Amino acid sequence: MPRPYTGAPPPWLQVRYASTAKPSQPPEPRAFKPIPPSERVSKTPQNEAIEVTKPPKQSLIRRLFSTRPEQPGSNAEPRDITRGLEASQRVVRDGILDARYRPAARRVTAIICALPIAIYLSYELFERRFMGKEQKVRPVHAAREEEGGAT
Secondary structure (H helix, E strand, O other), X not given: OOXXXXXXXXXXXXXXXXXXXXXXXXXXXXXXXXXXXOOOOOOOOOOOOOOOOOOOOOOHHHHHOOOOOOOXXXXXXXOOHHXXXXXXHHHHHHOOOOHHHHHHHHHHHHHHHHHHHHHHHHHHHHHHHHHOOOOOOXXXXXXXXXXXXXX
């Protein structure tokens, strides 16, 4: 059994003050004096009649696959093809996607990353629940059992 250390404590454990003078006593705390109601500041808004209504929070599926209602006249006139061609060439040349496409690209990337994991995990859980597959049991090494029993 090792002997306890009896030397001076290391410098990071020694208590030191920022100045060389000894610290003085802290000032006495002031007595509590309640504020009169006329001087109190209200934390509630004065105009309670104005209520800000937030739209209800959408579910994850609704946010990922948001569908906007189609406007009847939006597809009537042809789009400028050269504008799309320039945008695609800019992506290839500079490697920067137009800011309008970033939310859609983020959704597609999230779906591409999450879908294989979701499919695999759901199949594994299906096999455990309905097909009788047993969960893996990690083997315990004999050396670890001996160490655990000796303590």
